[in-house]
Amino acid sequence: MPAYQTSLTQIARRRTHAGKFLERLRSGDEIAHMVTLAFAASVLLITFLLVVELGRHSAASWHEFGWRFLVTSVWDPVFGEFGALPFIYGTVVTSAVALIIAVPIGVGAAIFLAELAPPLLSISLTFVIELLAAVPSVVYGLLGIFVLVPLLRSYVEPFLQSTLGFLPFFQGPAYGVGFLAAGVVLAIMVLPFIISISREALLAVPMEQREGALALGSTRWEATWDVVAPYARTGILGSIFLALARALGETMAVTMVIGNDPKISSSLFAPGYTIAAVIANEFTEATDDLYLSALVELGLVLFLVTIIINALARLMILATTRRGTEHP
Amino acid sequence: MKIASRGTRCATVIWVTLIMAAVMLSALPPATAAADRVQLNGAGATFPYPIYSKWFDEYHKRHPEIEINYQSIGSGGGIRQLLQGTVDFGASDSPMTDEQIRRAKIKVLHFPTVLGADVPTYNIPGVAAELKFTPEALAGIFLGKIKKWNDAELTNANPGVKLPGNDIIVVHRSDGSGTTFIWTDYLAKVSAEWKSKVGTGTSVNWPVGLGGKGNEGVSGLVKQTPNSIGYVELIYAVQNRMPYGAVKNAAGNFVKADLASVTAAAGVADQMPDDFRVSITNPQGKDAYPIASFTWLLVPAKIADAQKKKVLTGFLQWMITDGQKLAERMSYAPLPKAVVAKVTKAISLIQ
Numbered sequence: 001m002p003a004y005q006t007s008l009t010q011i012a013r014r015r016t017h018a019g020k021f022l023e024r025l026r027s028g029d030e031i032a033h034m035v036t037l038a039f040a041a042s043v044l045l046i047t048f049l050l051v052v053e054l055g056r057h058s059a060a061s062w063h064e065f066g067w068r069f070l071v072t073s074v075w076d077p078v079f080g081e082f083g084a085l086p087f088i089y090g091t092v093v094t095s096a097v098a099l100i101i102a103v104p105i106g107v108g109a110a111i112f113l114a115e116l117a118p119p120l121l122s123i124s125l126t127f128v129i130e131l132l133a134a135v136p137s138v139v140y141g142l143l144g145i146f147v148l149v150p151l152l153r154s155y156v157e158p159f160l161q162s163t164l165g166f167l168p169f170f171q172g173p174a175y176g177v178g179f180l181a182a183g184v185v186l187a188i189m190v191l192p193f194i195i196s197i198s199r200e201a202l203l204a205v206p207m208e209q210r211e212g213a214l215a216l217g218s219t220r221w222e223a224t225w226d227v228v229a230p231y232a233r234t235g236i237l238g239s240i241f242l243a244l245a246r247a248l249g250e251t252m253a254v255t256m257v258i259g260n261d262p263k264i265s266s267s268l269f270a271p272g273y274t275i276a277a278v279i280a281n282e283f284t285e286a287t288d289d290l291y292l293s294a295l296v297e298l299g300l301v302l303f304l305v306t307i308i309i310n311a312l313a314r315l316m317i318l319a320t321t322r323r324g325t326e327h328p
Numbered sequence: 329m330k331i332a333s334r335g336t337r338c339a340t341v342i343w344v345t346l347i348m349a350a351v352m353l354s355a356l357p358p359a360t361a362a363a364d365r366v367q368l369n370g371a372g373a374t375f376p377y378p379i380y381s382k383w384f385d386e387y388h389k390r391h392p393e394i395e396i397n398y399q400s401i402g403s404g405g406g407i408r409q410l411l412q413g414t415v416d417f418g419a420s421d422s423p424m425t426d427e428q429i430r431r432a433k434i435k436v437l438h439f440p441t442v443l444g445a446d447v448p449t450y451n452i453p454g455v456a457a458e459l460k461f462t463p464e465a466l467a468g469i470f471l472g473k474i475k476k477w478n479d480a481e482l483t484n485a486n487p488g489v490k491l492p493g494n495d496i497i498v499v500h501r502s503d504g505s506g507t508t509f510i511w512t513d514y515l516a517k518v519s520a521e522w523k524s525k526v527g528t529g530t531s532v533n534w535p536v537g538l539g540g541k542g543n544e545g546v547s548g549l550v551k552q553t554p555n556s557i558g559y560v561e562l563i564y565a566v567q568n569r570m571p572y573g574a575v576k577n578a579a580g581n582f583v584k585a586d587l588a589s590v591t592a593a594a595g596v597a598d599q600m601p602d603d604f605r606v607s608i609t610n611p612q613g614k615d616a617y618p619i620a621s622f623t624w625l626l627v628p629a630k631i632a633d634a635q636k637k638k639v640l641t642g643f644l645q646w647m648i649t650d651g652q653k654l655a656e657r658m659s660y661a662p663l664p665k666a667v668v669a670k671v672t673k674a675i676s677l678i679q
Contacts, residue, residue: 145552177549255502273539282504292404
């Protein structure tokens with residue numbers, strides 16, 4: 001019977017297939033392949049599940065407000081009116097302030113540690129910096145509220161107001177808490193990431209690059225700034241991304257110093273609010289279904305904001321690396 | 329040769345993993361616990377957590393076979409988990425709303441346990457005196473209508489105190505909390521404008537002010553910010569020796585919050601509804617402190633497991649008698665006698 005025959009050959013084929021498979025399994029390659037694939041797939045799966053779950057639990061809020069959720073500014077749990085705009089604004093502004101402060105300092109410090117500092121100093125300083133990265137965020141928040149905020153209120157903010165007060169960023173009463181305080185605390189928190197990773201990237205630049213530049217007659221600084229730093233550009237930008245991701249999602253330290261007032265204000269002295277902070281603050285006591293749903297939708301919005309900012313940053317990297325290799 | 333050795337190494341790894349897994353499995357405790365041990369799980373409000381954990385601990389000492397776990401995840405989470413049946417009882421700083429009760433699949437009983445109160449705390453450089461606040465002053469300040477410390481509403485209530493003409497900086501809680509619920513519930517009762525504009529809730533849309541996280545966040549901001557005012561839990565203010573003001577009650581007396589005046593606020597038991605879902609802010613009594621509230625344990629009206637039912641009613645019975653003495657020692661205001669009698673009766677309603 002032809003059907004019987006075909007099934008026999010099928011089995012035979014399967015057997016040899018299985019035999020090869022077993023052989024590869026025994027040799028370990030197949031196991032390594034499958035295990036690492038499973039691990040890689042789990043990341044995708046977790047991301048996917050995260051989006052699905054957030055979407056499912058925010059359905060009520062989505063139905064009630066639609067796109068309005070993203071562009072309205074009232075957050076009123078009592079009357080069931082929810083808009084995410086002030087939180088999106090606060091998240092973006094505090095992260096931007098943090099990067100504006102932390103990137104020059106961080107990259108500068110990394111260059112010093114990798115290129116200019118004596119080895120002993122470099123090693124000990126790097127150790128301290130890695131310690132800083134391990135400090136829990138609530139400790140930074142406490143330092144923020146007890147040290148930084150009074151300092152900002154009594155000295156820094158009045159000084160900025162008297163010198164740069166014509167700019168819209170530095171106006172209004174100086175409370176101490178606000179966008180500026182949150183930005184500065186975030187800057188301190190992300191600094192270790194930028195320094196540590198940028199330093200590694202700079203150290204990975206081949207010695208020949210430096211020697212070549214020096215042999216061509218450039219000074220030490222010219223070799224560092226024009227040759228070594230552009231070579232390590234991808235690594236340095238990577239450190240900035242990691243810093244940005246941490247700043248966008250940071251909760252505890254921010255909520256302790258930002259003033260927690262969902263308002264959009266051009267002044268950095270004004271109190272504000274971030275997405276992560278409001279979720280942490282209000283989630284536990286949100287009894288009403290729509291309220292809870294709106295908070296979950298905020299989580300989804302934070303996810304989207306992170307994706308958009310990361311994508312933009314990656315585009316920027318693409319553009320700049322090309323330029324970097326063309327004109328080193 | 330090299331490939332073969334890699335294969336054997338791989339096989340060894342697999343064997344080791346299997347052996348380790350077997351060892352770990354055999355080390356796990358047996359799945360069935362001793363039959364006479366009872367474990368209850370509860371979740372909810374954070375404000376009464378210190379006294380609840382003390383109670384459950386003491387009760388465990390008296391009845392070693394009974395273990396009660398309590399997770400202070402917040403009132404909202406407590407109500408939610410109770411309704412989903414993932415815990416045996418819940419706890420909340422605000423009673424369930426009619427809407428929540430209507431939509432709940434199970435009938436839930438409220439049992440008041442202790443009382444909490446909010447106090448206004450402030451920091452005005454150069455003013456050491458203890459300030460007196462009228463309801464109008466507090467509502468005006470938190471609505472953003474009274475902007476300066478030397479407003480007539482404040483100076484009239486505080487003769488002899490020289491209040492500066494500085495701007496008032498309002499500080500409120502940023503996290504959803506029972507403390508905010510009590511505060512806004514009081515303001516809604518004394519100010520029609522507050523009621524219509526802001527309302528009552530564990531989080532509200534604040535007209536003015538800075539938000540601090542937790543009692544410590546609010547007190548931290550108030551201590552540091554000149555000319556500020558905020559509200560904190562009475563126990564927190566007492567334990568941290570913070571100065572706080574007196575508030576004018578419904579009878580027209582300025583009363584400072586303490587255990588006696590807070591318990592007095594709950595003294596109007598004839599107005600107590602049978603389900604105990606009642607707001608006692610701005611009560612009548614002449615010694616009553618006006619910004620106080622119960623905190624509740626939420627228990628299902630029907631408990632299928634006879635053993636759990638027995639344990640839970642037994643605990644409630646103890647909590648309402650001996651437990652109240654413990655509460656006082658931890659500076660939670662105990663329930664007034666009339667309420668205790670009423671709760672005792674209500675415990676028998678659990679089926």
